[in-house]
Amino acid sequence: MEELRKKNSLNGGEFLIxxxxxxxxxxxxxxxxxQMMMAEACQDFMDxxxxxxxxxxxxxxxxxxxxxxxxxxxxxxxxxxxxPETYGGLGMSFNTSxxxxxxxxxxxxxxxxxxxxxxxxxxxxxxxGNDAQKEKYLPKLSNAEWxxxxxxxxxxxxxxxxxxxxxxxxxxxxxxxxxxxxxxxxSNAGFADFxxxxxxxxxxxxxxxxxxxKGFGGISMNEEEHKMGIKGSSTRQVFFNDCPVxxxxxxxxxxxxxxxxxxxxxIGRIKLGAGVLGGCRRVLGLAIRYASQRKQFGVTIxxxxxxxAKLAEMAIRTYACESLCYRAGQDIEDRIDALEAEGMDPAKxxxxxxxxxxxxxxxxxxxxxxxxxxxxxxxxxxxxxMGYSAEAPMERAYRDARISRIYEGTNxxxxxxxxxxxxxxxxxxxxxxxxxxxxxxxxxxxxxDFSQxDFSQxFSAEKELLKNLKKVFxxxxxxxxxxxxxxxxxxxxxxxxxADILIEIYAAESTLLRTExxxxxxxxxAVNYQRAVSTVYLYEAVExxxxxxxxxxxxxATGDEQKFLLLGLKRFTRYGEHINPTxxxxxxxxxxxxxxxxxxxxx
Numbered sequence: 001m002e003e004l005r006k007k008n009s010l011n012g013g014e015f016l017i018x019x020x021x022x023x024x025x026x027x028x029x030x031x032x033x034x035q036m037m038m039a040e041a042c043q044d045f046m047d048x049x050x051x052x053x054x055x056x057x058x059x060x061x062x063x064x065x066x067x068x069x070x071x072x073x074x075x076x077x078x079x080x081x082x083x084p085e086t087y088g089g090l091g092m093s094f095n096t097s098x099x100x101x102x103x104x105x106x107x108x109x110x111x112x113x114x115x116x117x118x119x120x121x122x123x124x125x126x127x128x129g130n131d132a133q134k135e136k137y138l139p140k141l142s143n144a145e146w147x148x149x150x151x152x153x154x155x156x157x158x159x160x161x162x163x164x165x166x167x168x169x170x171x172x173x174x175x176x177x178x179x180x181x182x183x184x185x186x187s188n189a190g191f192a193d194f195x196x197x198x199x200x201x202x203x204x205x206x207x208x209x210x211x212x213x214k215g216f217g218g219i220s221m222n223e224e225e226h227k228m229g230i231k232g233s234s235t236r237q238v239f240f241n242d243c244p245v246x247x248x249x250x251x252x253x254x255x256x257x258x259x260x261x262x263x264x265x266x267i268g269r270i271k272l273g274a275g276v277l278g279g280c281r282r283v284l285g286l287a288i289r290y291a292s293q294r295k296q297f298g299v300t301i302x303x304x305x306x307x308x309a310k311l312a313e314m315a316i317r318t319y320a321c322e323s324l325c326y327r328a329g330q331d332i333e334d335r336i337d338a339l340e341a342e343g344m345d346p347a348k349x350x351x352x353x354x355x356x357x358x359x360x361x362x363x364x365x366x367x368x369x370x371x372x373x374x375x376x377x378x379x380x381x382x383x384x385x386m387g388y389s390a391e392a393p394m395e396r397a398y399r400d401a402r403i404s405r406i407y408e409g410t411n412x413x414x415x416x417x418x419x420x421x422x423x424x425x426x427x428x429x430x431x432x433x434x435x436x437x438x439x440x441x442x443x444x445x446x447x448x449d450f451s452q453x454d455f456s457q458x459f460s461a462e463k464e465l466l467k468n469l470k471k472v473f474x475x476x477x478x479x480x481x482x483x484x485x486x487x488x489x490x491x492x493x494x495x496x497x498x499a500d501i502l503i504e505i506y507a508a509e510s511t512l513l514r515t516e517x518x519x520x521x522x523x524x525x526a527v528n529y530q531r532a533v534s535t536v537y538l539y540e541a542v543e544x545x546x547x548x549x550x551x552x553x554x555x556x557a558t559g560d561e562q563k564f565l566l567l568g569l570k571r572f573t574r575y576g577e578h579i580n581p582t583x584x585x586x587x588x589x590x591x592x593x594x595x596x597x598x599x600x601x602x603x
Contacts, residue, residue, distance in 0.1 A: 009334045012357040013422050015506060016470055017436045019463070022516035026095065026330030028322055028601045029518060035096050038081075042103045045076055050107045054396065057109055057232035060224065066113055066232060067147060067191045074144030078104075079118050083126060084346070087138035094333040094350070095326060098274040102325075106278035108400045109232030115275060116187035116233075117141070119268050121148025124196050124209065127347045128252040128260055133211060137194065146193035151183040151212075151238055152261055159413050162207055162258045166199040166240065176244040177201070177210065179218070183238045189221060190234035197240065198257045207257030211249040218243030229399030266354050266361045268408040270332070273325045273364025276372035276404060280318040283379040283397050285597040287311060291382055292593060301382075308589035309582070310378045312536075315592055316585075317371045319533045319600050324367060324510035328360035362418040363506050366411045366499070369404035376401045415499035416492060422502070423481065423488075437478025440471045444568045459516050461576050462538055466509055468572040469545055473501045475568050476552050483556055497552035501545050508541040529591050530600065532584040539581055546573045 010018055031039070049069050050057070057066060073079055081097040083089025097118075104114050122141050125133060140146040157164040166181025179199050189195075195212040212219075222237040252260060288311060291302035301307050336353035340346055354361065380387035380394045387394040405411045426433035477498055480488055488494070515534040518527045546569065553565045592598065 009331055011431070012331075013359045013425060013431050013433075015360075015509060016422070016473060016502070017432055019467070020509065020513060022513045022520065025327045025510070025513050025517065027514045027517050028099075028326045029521075031095075031099065035092075035099060038092070038096065039099050039103055041076060042078055042100050045073065045078065046103060046107060049073075050110050054108055054232075058396070060232060060234075063191070066110065066234065067144075069110060070113060070117060070147060071144040073114065074142065079114075079144055080122065080138075080142035081118075082350075083122065083138055083142050087126075087134055088142035089138070094336060094353070095329040098271065098326065098329040101271045101275040102277040104278065105275035106282040108279075108396060109230045111275060111279075112187055112230045112233040112403070115268070115271065116150060117144070117148050119271055120150035120264055121188070121194070121196065123264055123267060124150075124251060124260055125211065127263070127351050128209070128256075129211075132248070133251070137211065141194065147188055147191050148194045148196070149186050149188040149192035149238075150264075151186050151189075151195050151197045153185050154182060155184055159410060161198070161261055164198060164200065164207060166197070168199040168201045168208060168210065168245070170201070170247070171244070174247070176246055177250070179210065179212070179240040179243040179245055181240050183240075185225070186236055186238050188234055189236040189238050190224060195219070195238070196251070197243075197245075198261060199240075201254055204255050206255040206259075207261070208254050209251040209257040209260050210245045211251055212243060212245050216244055227403075229396075229402055231399075263351055263355060265408055266358045269365035269414065270325065270328060270354075270357075270361040272404060272408050273321065273361075273368035274329065276368040276401075277318065277322055277325070279372055279397065279401065280314070280321070280375045281598045281602070283375050283394070284311070284314045284318065284592075286393055287314065287379045287382045288592055288596055288598075290386075292596070294384075302589075302593050305582075305586065307382060308593075309585050310382055311592050312585035312588040314375045314378050315588060315598055315600070316533050316537050316540075317374055318598060319514075319530070320507045320511045320537050321364075321368050321371045322601055323514040324360075324507050325364050327510045327513070328357055328364055331360065332357050359418050359421050359502075360506065362409075362414040362421075363503050365408055366414050366418075367503050367507055369401075369411060372401045372404055412492075412496065415496045418502060419477075419495045419498045420489065423477070433474065434478065434481075437474040437481075440474045441478060443471070444475065444564070444571075448571060458519055459512055459534075462512055462534070465538065465542070465575065466505070466512065468574075469501075469505050469508070469542065472545055472549050472569060472572045473498065473505065475565065475572070476501070476549060479561070479565060480552070480556055483561075491556065494552055494555045497548045497555070500548040501552075504541040504544050504548075508538045511537045529588055532588050533600070535579055536581050536584050536588075539575070539579055542573050542575055549573070 009024060010020065049072055077090045078100060080089030081092045081100050082094060085091045104111050125137050141148050152161055154164045154166065168177040168179050170177055179197060181199060193214050197210045197212045198207045201208050218241045220239045225235040227235060291307050292300055294301045332353045335356050336349045339349035339352055376397045380398050383392055383394045386392045389395060425431040480494060484491060512534045515527060515530040518530055549569045553562060553569065557565050
């Protein structure tokens with residue numbers, strides 16, 4: 001079955017134009033016993049070392065506390081899940097690293113510390129370092145003998161990272177680059193031993209990357225930043241003043257730094273998508289327990305429909321996020337395996353695998369960060385006045401969550417990026433989107449097909465609706481491309497509306513396919529609540545796509561063209577048999593209350 005899934009896997013972005021079978025996706029319920037044992041060890045570490053010490057971590061009164069926790073994580077192998085055993089890692093799969101990121105996501109400030117070290121701190125060396133660089137640095141980073149940070153952002157170079165002004169000048173002897181410049185918002189900087197620094201050599205158009213040891217000298221810092229959230233995460237400005245870096249410490253080739261940054265950010269994006277899940281489950285579990293204890297008007301508030309609707313929706317969106325993140329994570333892993341089987345170097349295979357699914361990585365980042373924001377907001381609301389108190393857990397969760405929509409590229413940047421990548425691949429002929437868009441345009445000119453799907457097959461009506469939702473994107477995207485041409489790239493609001501449609505399609509399809517696969521494996525009785533979740537999410541996706549589609553059409557089309565597209569939108573978002581989402585949410589909520597926690601998947 002696994003070999004069949006790998007054989008049938010799609011290319012990145014192809015979900016929009018090809019139908020995916022449920023058997024062809026990975027679902028979190030399919031993790032192996034070994035992977036779940038690793039997850040259990042990680043959760044034990046979380047319970048013992050982090051969750052009971054959140055206040056202490058956030059206070060930053062003990063500067064050695066967070067580095068010591070990082071070292072303990074290194075001793076358990078949690079810092080180098082995907083690093084080959086040769087360099088002190090565990091050599092486990094990409095989706096296993098996603099699973100660990102999922103669990104650590106509930107750690108608040110420490111999740112940022114962990115992500116900065118294991119992601120943007122280690123991966124550039126793993127994927128772009130030469131043998132000598134890997135042998136020198138990866139063992140130290142894998143066990144946290146050295147802590148890592150990543151120095152890309154500057155005061156005038158945030159989303160436009162390649163505009164950075166930090167300079168690297170070769171000394172007269174040709175032995176060292178002297179780095180001069182300022183970096184800001186650098187996670188882990190306060191205790192880092194190892195800095196990945198991006199700078200331009202002389203007047204190069206593109207950045208280069210350098211591996212910098214603290215002991216090289218010429219490095220100074222401001223005091224810790226005072227932040228809205230993730231208060232226990234070290235964040236400082238870093239200054240380089242004639243910092244001497246041996247020429248052999250340039251990472252990859254001169255001018256390749258921007259490419260390194262972009263590819264590492266792709267990995268960071270999908271890891272962030274998974275990294276919100278632990279926080280979502282924890283907040284939902286706390287909200288369920290609080291609602292079962294808090295009494296108003298003589299009864300516990302979990303008996304109120306308004307509270308049940310919130311609990312159910314928190315679970316529905318979490319389930320959708322799980323579904324799309326692990327689907328995409330396994331697609332990346334399968335592509336990496338295929339490339340390695342063809343003889344590609346493992347490090348290059350990992351980069352190519354992630355790059356192929358860069359669109360899905362951006363979707364995971366945006367969807368996940370916004371799901372987390374929704375969940376923590378509803379968590380505060382369920383706690384009521386107590387939710388606003390720093391004595392209760394919701395206050396910290398609410399503040400810590402907000403950063404997720406900013407780092408790894410803002411959600412606005414990621415929305416525009418995913419549509420831009422999709423259209424560029426289409427124009428290059430890598431994705432047959434333009435042909436599919438033309439077919440949809442021709443279909444709209446014809447008589448609607450009123451034939452009914454085969455209702456004897458599970459989810460046949462839902463799948464037919466999903467096909468039509470994909471046509472919405474193809475219809476609007478195709479017409480916008482024809483009407484605006486190169487100007488489309490400057491129509492940011494339109495691009496973001498198209499991105500919202502794309503995100504909802506991928507999330508709704510992933511959710512539905514996961515439930516369909518569970519139905520085939522476990523039978524109807526075992527997945528009643530998953531069916532309810534999938535049905536409600538699809539219903540909501542249609543509503544959101546209708547709204548985004550209408551705004552997109554009104555933003556560029558006029559006259560008969562506008563009327564034609566609006567009729568098409570109405571046609572393709574027509575919901576067949578109406579459901580009762582209120583009842584379904586109540587059913588889901590009552591099951592959550594009975595279990596006392598989120599029960600669909602427990603990492």
